[in-house]
Amino acid sequence: MIADVVFDLPGERSFSYLVPPGLTLRPGQRVAAPLRGRPRVGVVVEVRESQAAGLASIARVVDPVPLVPASSLALARWAAAESLSSWGSTLLALLPPPPGASGAEPMALPAEPRASAKPTAELWVGAGREARLVDELGAARGSALVIAPDRETAARWAARLDGARLDGDAPAAERRAVWLAAARGRTRTVVGTRSALLAPVPPPATLAVVDEADAAHKPPGHPRLHSREIMVERAWIEGGRLLLLAAAPAAETWWRARAEGWTLRDHTLGPWPEVVTADTRGILRNHPLTLPLTRAIEETTRGGRRVALLVGRRPAGLGCAECGALLRCPDCGLPLGHQRARAMLSCALCGRLEPLPDRCPGCRGHRFASLGWDADRVEASVRRRFPRLSVSRTDVRAQVVIGTSRVIRAAGPGELGAVGVVALDALLGAPDFRAGERAFGLLWTAAEAVRPGGRLVVQTRHPEHEAVRAVTRRQRAAFYGPELAFREELGYPPFRRLCRITARGGAGGGAARALVQECARALEGIADLKVYPPAATGLAGARVRLLVKGPATLPRLIRELLADVLAKRRRADRVVEVEMDPVS
DNA sequence: AGCACGCCGACT
DNA sequence: GTCGGCGTGCTC
Numbered sequence: 163m164i165a166d167v168v169f170d171l172p173g174e175r176s177f178s179y180l181v182p183p184g185l186t187l188r189p190g191q192r193v194a195a196p197l198r199g200r201p202r203v204g205v206v207v208e209v210r211e212s213q214a215a216g217l218a219s220i221a222r223v224v225d226p227v228p229l230v231p232a233s234s235l236a237l238a239r240w241a242a243a244e245s246l247s248s249w250g251s252t253l254l255a256l257l258p259p260p261p262g263a264s265g266a267e268p269m270a271l272p273a274e275p276r277a278s279a280k281p282t283a284e285l286w287v288g289a290g291r292e293a294r295l296v297d298e299l300g301a302a303r304g305s306a307l308v309i310a311p312d313r314e315t316a317a318r319w320a321a322r323l324d325g326a327r328l329d330g331d332a333p334a335a336e337r338r339a340v341w342l343a344a345a346r347g348r349t350r351t352v353v354g355t356r357s358a359l360l361a362p363v364p365p366p367a368t369l370a371v372v373d374e375a376d377a378a379h380k381p382p383g384h385p386r387l388h389s390r391e392i393m394v395e396r397a398w399i400e401g402g403r404l405l406l407l408a409a410a411p412a413a414e415t416w417w418r419a420r421a422e423g424w425t426l427r428d429h430t431l432g433p434w435p436e437v438v439t440a441d442t443r444g445i446l447r448n449h450p451l452t453l454p455l456t457r458a459i460e461e462t463t464r465g466g467r468r469v470a471l472l473v474g475r476r477p478a479g480l481g482c483a484e485c486g487a488l489l490r491c492p493d494c495g496l497p498l499g500h501q502r503a504r505a506m507l508s509c510a511l512c513g514r515l516e517p518l519p520d521r522c523p524g525c526r527g528h529r530f531a532s533l534g535w536d537a538d539r540v541e542a543s544v545r546r547r548f549p550r551l552s553v554s555r556t557d558v559r560a561q562v563v564i565g566t567s568r569v570i571r572a573a574g575p576g577e578l579g580a581v582g583v584v585a586l587d588a589l590l591g592a593p594d595f596r597a598g599e600r601a602f603g604l605l606w607t608a609a610e611a612v613r614p615g616g617r618l619v620v621q622t623r624h625p626e627h628e629a630v631r632a633v634t635r636r637q638r639a640a641f642y643g644p645e646l647a648f649r650e651e652l653g654y655p656p657f658r659r660l661c662r663i664t665a666r667g668g669a670g671g672g673a674a675r676a677l678v679q680e681c682a683r684a685l686e687g688i689a690d691l692k693v694y695p696p697a698a699t700g701l702a703g704a705r706v707r708l709l710v711k712g713p714a715t716l717p718r719l720i721r722e723l724l725a726d727v728l729a730k731r732r733r734a735d736r737v738v739e740v741e742m743d744p745v746s
Numbered sequence: 747a748g749c750a751c752g753c754c755g756a757c758t
Numbered sequence: 759g760t761c762g763g764c765g766t767g768c769t770c
């Protein structure tokens with residue numbers, strides 16, 4: 163017998179080994195096999211009857227039985243192809259820790275999906291969605307897998323669902339035990355992060371992704387694909403019931419749900435806060451608190467409630483101080499970055515460089531102002547204005563807590579009497595086509611977090627922005643409509659796909675630039691591909707980045723066109739990375 | 747001739 | 759991802 167094994171190596175191919183007599187292997191088992199003289203752990207993907215001579219033998223069995231069914235091997239192969247990664251590295255990143263020394267474990271073969279099972283997909287929104295998930299999974303007869311964006315969230319959900327934890331914070335022995343128990347049908351609900359994506363819950367199962375719009379669902383490293391995409395594909399393969407949950411779904415998800423006829427379940431309940439927009443146009447300000455926000459802090463704390471003030475991580479971008487217009491790239495639609503020293507504006511995407519105009523093209527105003535306030539400035543202002551209140555950047559029990567959107571999660575539902583978004587424009591001005599989506603997500607999440615009768619104060623020079631209007635009226639479609647129109651017109655996801663190619667290393671970054679230019683040449687002039695000019699990033703331009711826009715088949719196109727370059731992508735000191743569907 | 751470095755392919 | 763083989767070119 164011959165076993166074909168894939169390893170954590172770049173490249174497509176598998177390696178064939180002789181199965182020692184008396185040993186039974188199945189696809190989905192990990193084994194150690196000699197590779198370049200040393201035993202290495204890989205995954206068996208096929209076992210076939212053959213008599214090939216001159217092959218090395220499997221050295222050792224790592225998993226006594228397969229840890230995943232064949233359908234999960236296919237899922238991992240699909241994910242690898244979609245992310246321009248290898249089958250082996252994707253698969254090995256998705257399997258639980260190997261068995262410990264103890265040895266004897268109850269094992270069962272993971273169940274294959276039944277061909278008859280039909281997939282269904284649902285998008286769940288509204289403040290009651292999480293309680294509903296707890297109810298439905300509690301009442302469901304079948305098994306469930308819940309994927310959270312990070313370990314902390316996974317641990318919270320595990321507690322809430324009384325489910326078994328399968329995230330990286332759980333001890334290795336426990337993770338393995340949970341995995342095996344799931345395969346035996348002993349664990350009804352399994353909760354984890356992306357490392358649990360292949361957990362062998364018996365199909366057809368309920369497959370849920372919580373906070374599906376969270377960028378943490380796609381951190382660096384394998385598998386190099388958004389957890390949501392892997393779960394959607396898994397549901398198609400296994401025929402399970404797919405649930406995507408979010409306060410504010412990603413625009414891609416919203417579009418897909420409509421295009422593919424998914425069920426939208428709006429679990430809206432309860433009151434909605436009064437949304438106050440504090441228009442900061444034309445106001446000369448030397449401190450970050452407008453009158454409406456000052457009043458909200460005063461009244462809320464007087465009523466014994468707490469206030470959260472949300473700030474961006476860094477102040478960014480430049481806008482007209484009079485009308486609030488953002489200076490945008492006419493080709494890419496992204497806000498232009500301000501190079502203060504040269505008094506120039508530059509586009510982070512296409513590299514367009516132009517002088518800072520004398521006057522605002524919209525209102526002829528002649529003052530431009532930076533868009534944000536950092537947390538230090540905000541904290542100092544609050545302390546000066548309210549010397550008797552407890553103010554903190556870390557303690558969510560303080561009367562006024564200042565931080566990023568994390569403080570909302572930390573505060574817990576219904577704990578906040580008011581939320582103030584100090585500078586929405588800093589979010590809107592980020593040089594990223596998802597800036598509007600992020601702003602909308604933050605506002606919606608903040609509105610859901612405010613307790614009944616509370617207030618959401620938004621300081622912005624764009625009170626008419628669709629994200630603000632949609633939250634004010636509690637109408638999601640008022641945001642997604644214009645947002646998707648923008649994406650379609652300028653060719654952003656979900657209508658087109660992006661791929662980011664970065665090179666680093668080499669003396670002084672010259673080699674990196676040469677490598678990237680080699681990639682650019684290979685992709686140039688191909689129908690339906692747009693190749694943006696290479697841009698240096700990082701300190702002293704040590705990295706060079708190339709963005710490519712293309713159709714849904716972009717991974718296949720890139721794989722074919724860059725086959726030669728990718729084959730030699732890793733040279734001693736320089737590295738080329740290909741990232742499909744980058745999230746930032 | 748002897749060695750260093752970098753390029754390139756190979757890994758069963 | 760990593761290792762080693764081999765060609766180029768420099769040095770003793």
